[in-house]
Amino acid sequence: MTSQQTDPDLKPTRSGFLRRLLPGLAALTAAAVMQQAHAGTVATPPAEAAEQHTTAPADAAGFALPAGMTRGPSVEGVTEYRLENGLRILLAPDDSKASTTVNMTYLVGSRHENYGQTGMAHLLEHMLFRGTPTLRNALAEFSRRGLAANGTTNADRTNYFASFAADADTLAWYLQWQADVMVNALIDEGDLQAEMPVVRNEMERGENNPFQVLLQQMQASAFRWHNYGKSTIGARSDVENVDVGQLRAFYRQWYQPDNAVLIVSGSFDVSATLAVIAEAFGPIPRPERTLPAEYTIEPTQDGERSVTLRRQGGTPLVAAMYRAPSTADPDFTALELGVDMLSDTPSGRLHQQLVRENLAAETFGFSATLRHPGYVFFGAVLEPGMDADKALSALTGALENLEREPLQEADLERSRNKWLTGWERSYANPASLASSLSEAAAEGDWRLFFLRRDRVEAVTLEDVQRVTAAWLTPANRTSGRYIPTDAPRRAPDAAELDVQALVADYTGRDEASAVDAFDASPANIDASTQRETLQLPNGELRLALLPKPTRGDRVEARMVLRFGNEDDLKGLRDVSEAVADLLHHGTQSMSRQEIQDRYNALRASVSVDGGGNTVAVSISTVAEHLPAVVETVLHVLREANFPEESIEEYRKQMNTAIADAQSQPGPLASRALARHDNPWPADDIRYTPTFEEWRAGIQALDRAALQAFHERFYGAGLIEFSAVGAFDSEAVRDALRKGIDGWKTAPAYTRISDPYRPVPPEKFQIDTPDKANAVLLSALPLNVQDTDPRYPALVLANYLLGGSETSRLWNRVRVEEGLSYSVYSNLSVSSHEPAGAWSIYAIHAPENSRKLERVINEELKRALEHGFTDQEVEEGIRSLLNYRKLGRTNDGSLASVWLRYLNLDRSFAWAAEQDERIAALTAAEVNGVLRELLKPGLFSTAIAADHAKQKEARK
Structure with missing residues (x-):
């Protein structure tokens, strides 16, 4: 629903270049599917609940x-408790992370909506x-208290969650709020209209x-009766x-x-937390109503179905959807x-038979x-x-040919x-674990999170072959074409399961x-970190190693190579980015698949982000x-060989x-502003192309x-490496030395400067025909460095202006006027030189563009x-200090x-000093910096919207 800003020094690393452009099908699969395709369950009947729980005078830990x-x-490590009113509580304590996550999951989603009520579960999430x-x-x-909070709705559940730096008072307050909103939400007519x-x-x-x-329309075709x-x-x-x-x-x-299922994970006192939960939720009576029975079962599909979508813009897609069993089903x-x-990618037959054969640019698949x-x-x-028809034919042909071309054992082990590896990462992270338990509860029972791991470990190639071939059959397909078949082969009937009996x-x-x-204070982080610079024969290796306990012995590490200068890189912008994106596509001794398999075997996730001289x-x-x-990783960096097929x-x-x-x-809006502030020649690495x-x-x-490019620039010389988590420092040092030993020295690194320059204000009106949503983006250049005495006040001024859910822009634009789902201001200030930007962003309906501009200007x-x-x-x-504290727990x-x-x-x-300076700020100091640096008349603004809809609004 919403996003939070944290410590400017605690921003996550960017994902790969391709992912920034086409969220790799992260925007296509992840965002859309998370909205459309998660799961939930009805409440356990009271009689069943009584059978599963017995009264005990004390918890296994020894407290009453x-x-x-x-x-x-x-x-x-996950324990369930239950109150007499039926509330289920899951506690997953983990003191290795100095943060706490609370997730309240209600087992209701869009599948529970009646005729004329579609969208009600999601709307209710907003209203709470x-x-x-x-x-x-x-x-x-939440913003005032430093909670990174949000809410989401999908087909089977609605949840509300918050993460915050571990604090007993904050935990108690948030649990009290959850109890309050469970029974006292206003759902006021005025609020609804706003x-x-x-x-x-x-x-x-x-x-x-x-x-x-397209996904939604295919779901509508595949599910004629069920609310999915x-x-x-x-x-x-x-x-x-x-x-x-x-x-x-x-x-x-x-x-x-x-x-409801209440989940608490991370660092907290179990006994004290149970006491707070009992005090907050215990007085709520068990409801007298009985939840309605669900008896709609989607019949087995009896033939191919097809959907065609025509819209302006975007890239061509072909797809195939097959009905499948529920998540709890062993199949x-x-x-x-x-x-x-x-x-x-690259081992799958879709990639091999479509991308390699020049029938598609990219392939993907997922299971809901x-x-x-x-x-x-x-x-x-x-x-x-x-050719879309040829691509779709090849896609379905590859999927529905498993009896003639069976799956292979190596592919199963890879998957x-x-x-x-994904399961282990979720289990080791309190926030991810809370989310995973929420989803498992929505899929039938929280224990499915563990049971599904066991099933993955035990499944055989024979099982995978049998089940996949049975469900991927033409009669069970919804695609972009209809193909008549004389003797349709139907998929098996999907069984309704007694999940409680399954996990009892x-x-x-x-x-x-x-x-x-682990104490995540700046002083303890510094004291616990091993910082050193190793002078190797071929260059310098800078290290920051922070060994600390983690659940599942997880470790996060980062590495950066720096090389060359702006003159070295003239005319090499696209080449430098392509080299970084294609590093993992093969080396002199390992294929792309072998590299991927190696990481899988090591239970590792590795990503690369590169361009320019880093x-x-x-x-x-x-x-x-x-x-x-x-x-x-060092082998890949040294020996990448860029196969021709990968470049294509x-x-x-x-x-x-x-x-x-x-x-x-x-x-479109962001590129218009970037090119407006674009003083560099076309061959400069800093130039923004059309x-x-x-x-x-x-x-x-x-x-x-x-x-x-790789031969000239990639090498030792200046390498920086950091690691946080459970690891052996000396073993890591040895691995780095071994991997760097004998590598040629890269050209000497000089940071490419990007200094402040005044930019004349300009307004760009960009037509985006047939787009229901519009974007406003404004930017103001700043002559400020983060060592400037004004910087802490500037950070807080931005936070108050548009950096949180208590900010001026948020309250006026979203809460009062209801003009935007997402509106914020952002501050970007260099650590190297006076250079920065203050920006404002808002999505909105095209017919509201003028009003949105007016309202923002009024607030400024x-x-x-x-x-x-x-x-x-x-x-x-x-x-703000709470958010900065929370950031240091990750x-x-x-x-x-x-x-x-x-x-x-x-x-x-440095972070501690910034905290102290922020804590000491006064309103006079913040307002003084605001008035000195915020110049509304000097913003450049780009509005990308459907001009036809804007004109209709002006009539």
Whole structure:
């Protein structure tokens, strides 16, 4: 629903270049599918609940349970408790992370909506943040207290969650709020009307994504009767005409303790937390109503179905959807692995038979984890001009040919390792674990999280082959074409499962031993970190190693290579980026698949982000494998050989990405402003090309140029490495020395400067035909460095202006006017030289562009004229410092910040000093800096919107 800003020094590393352009099908699969395809369950009936829990005088840990609370099953560090009113509580303590996450999951989603009520579950999620009689604006209060909070809705569940730096008072307050909003949400008519444009704006944002629309229409075709065929966000007519009385009735029916699962993970005192939960939720009575029975079963599909979508802009797609069993079904695990084996890049047969054969630019697949029988999905992204019919025929032919071309054991092991690595990362991270338990509860029971791991480990190739071949059959397909068949072969009937019986005796494995708590204060981070510079024969290696206990012995590591200068890199912008993106496509001794298999075997996730004169590597793995992963990464960096076929794939994928960006409001607006502030010649590494120049640069790439760049620039000389988590420092040092030994020395590194320059204000009106959503983006250049005495006040001024859910822009634009689902201001200031930018961003409906501009300008003027109040500043300081504290509890963020500090010769003493300076700020200081630096008349603004809709609004 919303996002939070954290410490400017604690930003995550960027993902790969391709992913920034076409969220790699991260935007296509992940974002859309998370919206459309998660799972949930109905509440356990009271009789069953009584059978599963027995009253005990004390918890297994030795402390007495609060009155009215019983202890249920416990699996590998996760323990269930239950109150007499039916509320289920899952506690997963983990002191290795100095943060706490709370997730309240209600087992109600869009599948529970009746005729005319589509979108009601999602709308209700929004409305709960609007308030209760005792707290009218929950998001604002979360922001004041430093909670990274949000809410999401999907087909089977709605959840509300928050992460914060571990603090007993904050935990108690948030649990009390959850209890309050469970029974006292106002759902006021005025609030509903104010929130309606925000929800409509979110709906329009989804309508801008052709894949998301195609996915929903294919679901509607595949599910004729079950509500999985309806979009979670709902029909526009239902949402816009929703009856507040029906919405309140929906809330009273489903938002009850017997239909909820409360999850607390991370660092907290178990006994004290149970006491707070009992005090907050215990007085809520068990409801007298009985939840309605669900008896709609989607019949087995009896023939191919097809969907064709036509819209302006974007890139061609072909897809195939197959109905599938529910997540709890043992066959689903086999099918899920089969889907991954078929769609993997580069080993999967979709990639081999479509991308390698020049029928598609990219292929993908995923399995929807749902409470009831759901679906699996495969797709291909095409370059403009590719034959869609031929691509779709090749796609379905590859999928429905498993009896003649069986799956292979090597592919199963590859997918199994990838799945288990993801599971381990979730289990080791408190916030991810809470989310995973929420999804498992929505899929039938939280213990499925562990049971599914066991199934993945045990599944055989015979199981995967049998199940995948049975479900991927023409009669069970919904695609972009209809193909008549004389003798259709039907998929098996999907069984309805008694999930409670399935998990009743499941106990999991022995609990992992508890890990020690870690003090995430700047002083302790500095004291615990081993910082050193190793002078090697071929260059300098800077290290920041922070060994600390973690659940599952996870470790996060970062590495950066620096080389060359701006003159060296003239005319090499596209080449430098392509080299970084294609590093993992093969070396002198390892194929792309072998590299991927090596990482899977080491339970590692590795990503590369590069361009210009730096290349950065992000690593996540387990302690025992970190040295081997480091050696493999250095091998790849040294020996990459850029196969011709990978370069051709890269061209196709970039072409589709650029074509997609040319039709999307966000990329169009941001590129217009970037080119307006573009003083560099075309061959300069800092130059921002037009889309046409960009495409021409990609088409001009060849293997010789990539190899020449790699040979010239990649090498030792200046390498920085950081690691945070459970690992052996000396073993990591040895792996680094071994991997760097004998590597040639790269050209000497000089940072490429990007100094402040005044930019004349300009306004850009960009037409985006047929786009339901519009983007406003404004930017103001700043002559400020982060060592400037004004910097802390500037950070807080931005936070109060548009950096949080209590900010001026948020309250006016979203809460009061309902003009935007997402509005914020952002501050970017260099650590190296006076240079920065202040930007404002808002998505909105095209017909509201003029009003949005006016409202934003009014808020900027009001802030300058009247300033921020003492109370705003005091609350902003507390909130901002809490977010900075929360950021330091994340191992990946710590590793990234250490990498940055190595380059700047800083330590976390710098962060502590910034905290102190922020804490000491006064309203007079903040307002003084605001008035000195915020110049509304000097902003350049780009508005990308459908001009026809803007004109209609002006009539």
